[in-house]
Amino acid sequence: MEGLLEQIDPLNARQFYIAVKRLADSLSYGTDRSPFLGSGLEFFQSRPYQDGDPIKSIDWRVTARTGKLYIKEYETPKRLPCYLLIDTSASMMISSTAKSKYAQALHIAGGLAFACLERISPVGVLGVGETDFRIRPSLSKDQVMQWLVRLRRFRYDEQTTLGKRVAELSPSLKTRALIIVLSDLHDLRAIPALKQLAQVHDTVVIQLRDPAETGLRGAGLMRAQEAETGIGFATHGRGEWLAQELVDSQLKRSGIDHLLIDTDEPFVHRLRQFFSTRDLLSRGSR
16 A cells, blocks of 8 residues: 555656756855855954954944944854755645645755755755654755655655644754745644744745635635545635635744745745845844
8 A cells, every 4th residue: 555655756866956956056046145044244242453453344333432443353153054844744745736735845945955055054854744754954965865865755645744843843953943844834733833933943934835725715615625634624715724814924923934835836036035035144143
């Protein structure tokens, strides 16, 4: 039975690698600073001027206040380790278009991983389906390719564990980290767990949505079946699996940056613009 449930991404390995690298190059192109890591140096302290100190480093505000020359000192910023939480549950596999939510999520995860490595930020991955898939952050491109290849094999019968895995992850992190979630958010427990995670860690949610999930508006009362559990339920055509407005507002109030991507629309420009507006390192080191 297990073998029958396993599927492989139809793109061959070379096509997949090219697509991932193109996305990584697009995310990194044309910026001197990383959209994942933020600005270069962080202010540390001011100290009295010494012979040989560069004039451009003079702290004019402190100098004016004290009447003596002071110099600004900076420290090299810490690199935030990045954890990619990839939803491998059944609802991510079902698609009404040529590309499923899961295929889109894996493509984006690969692009983000290589873009982070270009900026010397270690990358790890955590599967948030039933399969226990965990890779600790590293700077190895080979390791990234290995887990991308493994995740291209997927199943159609996994339940979501996003809320559970998020709740387990936070206590295990020794330092502040960047957490990027790629999911359709079909787990009701996910939002409270993400809100708690965001109190300590820089948290980003990239939500994937299939057009069929918005195409039934106005259909009236109907019966449906949850993909992961098989449980039947009644719903209204004007609704969605989770009210999108409620998701948006709850994430925003918790300081979580949220991007909704529809699988039938271009996403590269939106993804690049989304990350280019972030200054993760500055926020992470305050």
